[in-house]
Amino acid sequence: MGSHQEREENGGAAAEGQEISAPGSIHGFESLHRLLEANLKPPIFQEVSRLLLGLNSWSPLQRISLPMAATTLSEAYNFDLQAFCFHADAEYLREPQIVRVGLIQNSIALPTTAHIADQKNALMQKVKPMIDAAGASDVNILCLQEAWMMPFAFCTREKKWCEFAEPVNGESTQFLQKLARKYNMVIVNPILERDVNHGETIWNTAIVIGNHGNIIGIHRKNHIPRVGDFNESTYYMEGNTGHPVFETAYGKIAINICYGRHHPLNWLAFGLNGAEIVFNPSATVGELSEPMWPIEARNAAIANSYFVGSINRVGTEIFPNAFTSGDGKPEHSDFGHFYGSSHFSAPDASCTPSLSRYRDGLMVSDMDLNLCRQLKDKWGFRMTARYELYAEMLSKYLKPDFTPQVIVDPMLQKRK
Numbered sequence: 004m005g006s007h008q009e010r011e012e013n014g015g016a017a018a019e020g021q022e023i024s025a026p027g028s029i030h031g032f033e034s035l036h037r038l039l040e041a042n043l044k045p046p047i048f049q050e051v052s053r054l055l056l057g058l059n060s061w062s063p064l065q066r067i068s069l070p071m072a073a074t075t076l077s078e079a080y081n082f083d084l085q086a087f088c089f090h091a092d093a094e095y096l097r098e099p100q101i102v103r104v105g106l107i108q109n110s111i112a113l114p115t116t117a118h119i120a121d122q123k124n125a126l127m128q129k130v131k132p133m134i135d136a137a138g139a140s141d142v143n144i145l146c147l148q149e150a151w152m153m154p155f156a157f158c159t160r161e162k163k164w165c166e167f168a169e170p171v172n173g174e175s176t177q178f179l180q181k182l183a184r185k186y187n188m189v190i191v192n193p194i195l196e197r198d199v200n201h202g203e204t205i206w207n208t209a210i211v212i213g214n215h216g217n218i219i220g221i222h223r224k225n226h227i228p229r230v231g232d233f234n235e236s237t238y239y240m241e242g243n244t245g246h247p248v249f250e251t252a253y254g255k256i257a258i259n260i261c262y263g264r265h266h267p268l269n270w271l272a273f274g275l276n277g278a279e280i281v282f283n284p285s286a287t288v289g290e291l292s293e294p295m296w297p298i299e300a301r302n303a304a305i306a307n308s309y310f311v312g313s314i315n316r317v318g319t320e321i322f323p324n325a326f327t328s329g330d331g332k333p334e335h336s337d338f339g340h341f342y343g344s345s346h347f348s349a350p351d352a353s354c355t356p357s358l359s360r361y362r363d364g365l366m367v368s369d370m371d372l373n374l375c376r377q378l379k380d381k382w383g384f385r386m387t388a389r390y391e392l393y394a395e396m397l398s399k400y401l402k403p404d405f406t407p408q409v410i411v412d413p414m415l416q417k418r419k
């Protein structure tokens with residue numbers, strides 16, 4: 004694999020004959036952005052970027068540099084490292100509220116056939132240098148990907164994978180609590196949870212660890228997919244924690260776990276509870292969702308006047324026993340390629356380019372949270388929302404005697 008420096012000099016492209024065949028690359032490039040940058044003339048690339056990524060405070064989003072300790076780690080451990088800055092306008096009465104936020108994407112560390120304890124340990128060792136790089140960069144709030152402490156084995160429907168489940172204060176939380184304390188960082192820990200106080204039931208849960216290493220609270224995934232190989236309903240039920248917003252030392256955050264991003268009301272509810280940053284830790288594959296990926300989070304950020312941090316795992320995970328999902332496809336042993344592409348979206352419709360489509364990565368961004376209210380004032384989406392209309396519509400819709408409000412063209416009746 005080409006070095007970080009070679010890739011930078013080559014616009015993120017593979018050195019000839021090297022990564023062209025890397026599974027998940029886009030014609031040898033790590034991301035669409037890097038492909039365009041390497042292939043378009045600079046003024047054309049600038050205009051394409053304006054259209055694809057928007058503008059922040061009337062300018063292209065700025066890259067920022069990170070300390071050498073972070074870049075050295077990214078080179079030593081071969082993870083993509085990118086950093087940006089979202090500005091807001093200066094205000095008379097409020098100071099800027101700038102927080103530094105990080106997203107981590109990763110592939111699994113050992114084959115899915117390895118001992119479960121070894122797989123977990125190897126995953127912790129794998130993400131550690133990325134967390135250290137976030138710490139060296141003074142990241143304030145960091146979020147990992149959905150069920151980061153295991154392969155995304157829910158495609159198989161086999162119950163042996165339940166062994167990966169942990170209590171809220173289990174192994175991965177304890178591991179991250181130490182790092183939260185060390186780096187004075189809020190860390191969001193999305194895991195497969197074993198609820199020991201409620202009959203050892205299983206949930207898909209995000210645990211919010213405060214910057215003192217304390218557990219602030221949890222959120223459980225609200226919407227469970229029943230699409231393609233995402234057979235997650237075999238393992239856990241829809242969450243029972245509502246739409247909590249966690250007020251941390253660095254801002255009000257919420258977590259909309261993976262498939263919840265297809266539900267605009269889910270995004271809305273986190274916004275109504277006052278979220279300033281909503282994380283979307285995910286596990287999703289190219290064939291199913293890639294055209295939706297850059298749109299849904301960005302739309303949520305715009306519609307709800309908050310920042311969104313989207314995270315997706317990377318790589319292809321092979322399972323020992325082939326499975327089918329009742330969709331007519333021949334039996335297979337993997338989900339397909341998890342396409343990474345983690346990024347941030349802002350309430351002013353700007354967004355960062357994405358991390359690599361196939362390498363581990365740490366995305367860092369500064370964001371002035373004042374932008375949230377500035378966009379509320381500018382566009383007035385909260386004030387024009389007409390929530391009462393929708394509350395009435397939904398309460399009617401939920402009744403068994405609901406009939407859709409359809410006005411039929413009388414001419415249609417005559418023709419019959």
Ligand SMILES: NC(=O)NCCC(=O)O
Pocket residue numbers: 149227228233260261262263285286287288291292
């Ligand atoms: N993990 C998960 O909910 N995946 C569902 C697929 C998708 O929403 O793209």
